[in-house]
Amino acid sequence: MSKLHVLVSGGGIAGNAVALALIRSGIRTTVVERAAAPRPGGQAVDLRGPSREVAERMGLMPGITRHRIDERGMSYVDGRGRAWVRMPVAMFEGKGPIADIEITRGDLSRVLLDALAAAPGRLDYRYGESIDTLRPDDAGVTVGFTSGATGRFDLVIGADGVHSATRRLAFGPEENYKTYLGGYTSYFTLPTPAGVEPGWLAMHTVPGAALGIRPDAEPGTAKAVIMLRTAADPALRGDVTAQQQLIRRMLHGAGWLTPTVLDAMDTASDFYFDELARIDMPSLSTGRVVLLGDALLRLTAVGHGNRDGTGRCLPARRGTRGRSGRSDGRARALRGAGHAVPGQGQGTAGWWAGDDGAHHPCRRGAHPPGDPGDGRAALPPAAARHDERHRRLRTALVRHRFRGPAVSAAQSRIAPPLGLSSRAMAE
Known part of the structure; x- marks a missing residue:
């Protein structure tokens, strides 16, 4: 049993995946997650190529299969809901915005949580907690938490998303590494509207915006996907009222099922809104602090992020030992646990661009x-x-x-x- 103690910041896909690899390797692990409970729903992610290979190797495919989304194709519809182009999933040959195996981020995280619960090992999982301060030295890292507690760790892994607090504390302000890509995206769950074709992602675009309704793994529900092309507005950060006002303004008069979707948005318990951005980091670590997943490399919420992001979040190797085969407490000996699987192919953000048809x-x-x-x-x-x-x-x-x-x-x-x-x- 290793004497190492690793802190993972973030209880999403990346954090839960690396925590699973660590405890399976006999490494004591603490996970802190800012949310008070597991977050449901979210964007659909694809499992193809290296991502699927890694999921199979980790023994996750049975759970993923139980929660997979039945998505058979993609269509574009006009303001009256008439489909003017239909593209079955097989047409994309693994290179488009949909795939034969898709699962929401929330469900994939739940599959990982179930695997964590079943795995033997020393795991301390804390909800409603996040990193507040980092004080690294040659022997480890002293961490202060927002609750006022402190802890001492051999390694800190920042898997806390595109707006990573770990990255900010260890590397500096987010603005140093972020490029705004010209828009915002929103997701939430709603009752399946009447007239939606089962198993198909339907897209409707208007100038500056796009609205999609895609299948959900849960019977009777669907996922709304909204894309907005607009200038960056820092005031939107964390202001749900302002975010929803922007959505209503840009989708005003859009036709199709827009009124139904906007009504459901008001009561959605899993409403998500964020900017489309790219994160570029010069390195994955500094001292004993390592970044993983969206905190390290995030291209867009709907481009590379929905197809190979899972591969980047899941560990590429079973163990966490370095080339020497020894767990010596150094960050390089643990890099295997969060080794990035190379991304496959091109992003798909362009499929979602909302305008007057110029980007169909x-x-x-x-x-x-x-x-x-x-x-x-x-x-x-x-x-x-x-x-x-x-x-x-x-x-x-x-x-x-x-x-x-x-x-x-x-x-x-x-x-x-x-x-x-x-x-x-x-x-």
């Missing part, structure tokens, strides 16, 4: 981000490059799919709403 997956000649007259806020340079890159990738993907006589009818239906000819679609 078959549009040609779309305005560059921020171009006058496109109805959207101008994007920062980094965000504009990100947006344009995914527009080109998306266009190439759809052109590859729409080939042959079997899709000629689909081309005829898609082209008119976009102002295109069927001939142009085939070019």
Whole structure:
């Protein structure tokens, strides 16, 4: 049994995954989570490629399968709810915004919590607690908590998300490492609206915004997904009333099921709202403090984050020993527990861009981000490059799919709403 004592800050996917790897390796582990209880719902995450391989190796697939979302495809609908393009999940071949195995972040975290409860080992799990101060030295780290308690640890792992307090205390202000990508995203659970096709993610876009309704693992409920393209507003941080006012303003008159979704937003117990941002860190550790998951590398909430983020959060190796095979108390000997699985393919943020059709997956000649007259806020340079890159990738993907006589009818239906000819679609 190791004499090491590791503190994990954050009880989400990354924190619970690394805690599971640590206690299975005989390492005493303490997890602190700011929330008072496990948080349900949240964004759907894909398990494909390395992410699925890691989940299988950790013995998590039975639980994941029980909670998987039955998502069969994606459609775009107009203001009356009429689908003008339908894309079955198989069409994406693992490179799009949906996959054959999807699970909400809350359910995946619950699967990990169940595995933690069943695993032998020394685990202290504290809800309603978070890190307040860090005082590292050559022998360890003295940690002060918001409750007033203190503790001494050999290693601190910051898995506390994109707005990581651990990162701020160890590396400096968030603004030093964050790039705003031009918008906000929101998720919440609602009763399944009448008329929603079972098993399909339906998307409706208006200038500057997009609304999606996707299936949920729980019968009778669905997930609302909202994307807003607008300038950054620091006043939105932590102000739920202001966040919901922005959503209502940008979706005003959107048609389809928008009124139903907005009514449900008022009473949703799992309402989530955050900016689309990229986190870039120069290193994963400083001394005895290590970052993991979104605290270390977060590309967007709907791009890389929903498809390979799970792989980055889950440990890539069974054990936590370094190359020497010894647990010597140094951070490098524990890096294996949080080793990042390389991401696969390109992000999918472009599939969700809300505008007047310029960013639908078959549009040609779309305005560059921020171009006058496109109805959207101008994007920062980094965000504009990100947006344009995914527009080109998306266009190439759809052109590859729409080939042959079997899709000629689909081309005829898609082209008119976009102002295109069927001939142009085939070019």
